[in-house]
Amino acid sequence: MNMETMNEVIVGIDLGTTQSAVGVVESGFPILLANEEGSRLTPSAVWYGKSGEVEVGALALRRQGVDHVITSVKSLIGRRFDEVDESEGVVRNGGGLLLESAAGTKSPEEVSAEILKKLKSVAETQLGGEISKAVITVPAYFHDGQRAATKRAGEMAGLEVVRILSEPTAAALSYGLERLDESSKVVVFDLGGGTFDVSVLEMREGVFEVLATAGDTSLGGDDFDEALTLFAADQLGMKWSDLDAMARVTWLSEGRRVKHVLSSAEEATFRVPFVGEISVSQDRFRKLLSDHLGRMESCCRRALLDAQVESGDLDSVLMVGGSSRIPMVRKKVAAIFGKEPDMTLHPDEAIARGAAIQAGILAGTVREVLLLDVTPLSLGIETMGGLMNILIPRNTTIPCKAGEMFTNAVDFQCSMKIQVLQGERELAKDNWELGGFELPFEASGRGQARVGVEFRIDADGILSVLARDVATGKDTVIEVGSSAVDVTEAKVERMVSQSVEFAFEDMNARVFEEARLKANELLPAVKMALSQVGDLLDRSELQEVAEARAKVEKALLGNQSALLKEGVECLDRATESMATLLIEKASRSVFSPQGD
């Protein structure tokens, strides 16, 4: 390929949780470029040496278990310390976070930039010229902060990021490019290593319009490995908290191996040298994943509701992401959408191909296609009462904007603090806080100063804010600063003072009261549950419930908190299967009424 004949080459990059890929459009077709190991997929793993040397990909991964290797950095990028689960090697940095390495602490952007640099050099070697522009994909459900941080990572790697593209949309592009003359409604179900997205799209006359998107940025194959591993550790009598970082890596990689085996076998053996082994059946695996599968289904249902599309209207259900290989996930998807999923897309490569196509659209080499994406989360501001006032609802086509007029509430008020939020919750505090800014007013009487503020979401899904003084007509670009630091510290302080307060309370009385409330809820619930699903329990289960119930009733008459607490815990456990049966019954009647 000769770079001279092209005026501009833009590459498409899938920056994945577990692996990444880079592609480009060549004579109208997206192709992925192989790294020096001959692979089109580069593991998203980074190793730092003491004297500053860096290794990325398979080379870095080889050191895992011996040395500290940073993986799954995508689950940390653009996040605040409070948002992520406590994990080895992650340290607080104000409200944000840093990763420990042999070469000092690194930001998630810096680590991601190393992966991007590697992909950039793969492309440069393969294409024989310098690459300076890229389209980078992110989960559709990434919020503003995660998108902006990904863009920064690209810039650190020496790339101008010409578009941040949603992953399911990218997958749809790679599916639809060969079907431009067809009209169809499709669902893209994208379950990767660390993130989950589901999008509903309409494709017509070369226009790919996203109707709705939903997802969960902390749900993916890594969670399945973890669920399997924690189960095995428990069964083998190991306490997870007692294991050191290196041992955890070993256990988790065994969890991943077992998961892979379970994608084709009925049963797999979880084996840890010098500890023991345990066999895991499909049925057990299904139980371990049931919460995750429930959350997935919840997102799918909401995407359909938002798109106002019935599953019967769908032409195809496309599955991408490594975790779409799990038969149980496929079965679930088929049940939700009432249609066998289409597995023709390469689960690990479709997104990078789509990124390459979008790069081609922007470079002008792909002409017949246009993408209309949406913003995944509602954008709003905090109102007086701590509520969220939505300015741009979720699933609005981007780029878009919304205006809001602000006025001074008291005489000579010279500024007003505005907090910008993203999310779907009514209370401001339950949403993701994008940041805040101080809006200046001209000094004047109450209600006289008026400033119009324009909130604009660009094609990358990133927010910018513009203020226009109504009197002067002057526009100012407003920096939306993250106030994460203050917020976090205030929150921590509050939590600490609260816990001190509680410490002085009479512990025994509190424990008894808590247990009493729970008992008073459980006892009538048991009665109702028995009348509805009692006939589905076997004799021993019924007896267990009856015994636990008697225990609680007896303890309620006394005043020993330990006894009541124990009884309630017993009843809680004994009624677990009834709770599952009730929920399954309700689900069946809501989602497949004919089958009930």
Add this chain to the structure above:
Amino acid sequence: MDPFLILGLPERLAVDTGQLEEHFRRLGKEAHPDRGGSAADFERLRFAYEVVKSPAKRIRAMVGEAESRGSVPGEVMDLFGSVAEAMEAVEQFLKERAVARSGLGRAVLDAKIPALRKSLEDLIEKLGDLESGLIDWFPFFDEKGWDACEAEMGEVARGLVFLEKWQAQIREATGKLFEALLGGMS
């Protein structure tokens, strides 16, 4: 600016949705920044499309000020109580569920979801029927001339605004019920 003018369409209340979508796709291809257009032009176009696509927004844009005051169609008003009641029932359910202390306690509450969902579904159907009924007036208004039926148009507009709002609220409530049943979203 007039959304019909932006889209280059004749100012008519009766709109063929399929044709409108096709029209937008064609214009969007030219105006989108990815195809060399400007972001501002595309935003204007998208905004106009959103207005014209929604029957409630479309007729509201036409009746203007007159829309905000006056009566609402009786058959729409009649549903006000049922909508409020259904929404209240869902709110109440979610509140109770949020404070439930045990798995079984929550499960017993969840057993009510099918009935709640059914009541929302029935309402959506009723609202949809009413909406179609009101939209059926559009060709009539076009033919008679808008000036001649300003009052009727105002009433229909107010009715449609209510219907659209309620439908959105019910969809949101349905989503929350699903979430409760299937497990929350982060």
